[in-house]
Amino acid sequence: MNVNIPDKLYFKIGEVGKLAEVPTHVLRYWETEFKGIQPKRASSNQRLYRREDVELILKIKVLLHEQGFTIAGARKLIESGQDIPEPIKTSDQSAECLTEALGSIKSELQELRQFLNKTK
Numbered sequence: 001m002n003v004n005i006p007d008k009l010y011f012k013i014g015e016v017g018k019l020a021e022v023p024t025h026v027l028r029y030w031e032t033e034f035k036g037i038q039p040k041r042a043s044s045n046q047r048l049y050r051r052e053d054v055e056l057i058l059k060i061k062v063l064l065h066e067q068g069f070t071i072a073g074a075r076k077l078i079e080s081g082q083d084i085p086e087p088i089k090t091s092d093q094s095a096e097c098l099t100e101a102l103g104s105i106k107s108e109l110q111e112l113r114q115f116l117n118k119t120k
Contacts, residue, residue: 003058010040010048020057030060033071036078059084 003019017024031037036056039047049057062084063074077084 005051005054005058008051010050011054013039013047013049016049016054016057019054020061022057022061027057030057034060034075034078 005019011019013024013027017027020027027037031039034056037049037053037060039049039053042048056078059078060074063069063077064071067084069077
C-alpha cells in the first residue's frame with residue numbers, strides 16, 4: 001500500500017480515515033488496541049494525529065486487511081519491531097497443490113479419528 005502522506009504536523013481523524021481508507025470508528029478502536037497510536041487532543045477535544053501515527057495506522061491496515069493478521073498478531077509484530085513481511089503470492093497451480101495437500105491431511109486425520117474411536 002503506497003499512500004502519499006501530506007507534509008503537515010497534525011491530521012484530523014477524518015483525514016487519517018481517508019488516507020487509510022478505513023472508517024473513523026475503526027481508528028478509534030485501533031487506538032485502544034495499539035499503544036503506538038496516541039493522538040493529541042486539541043482544545044476542542046478533537047483527535048490530532050502526528051505523521052508517525054498515520055504511518056503506524058497504514059502499517060496496521062496492511063497487516064490486518066491485506067495480510068490477514070489478527071489484532072493480537074499485528075500487535076506482537078509491531079511491538080517486536082520486525083519489518084512487515086511481504087504477502088505470499090501464490091499461483092493458481094500452487095494453490096491447487098495446497099488444496100490437494102490439505103484435503104489429504106484432512107482425510108488422514110479423519111481416518112485416525114475413526115481408528116482411535118474404535119480402540120476405545
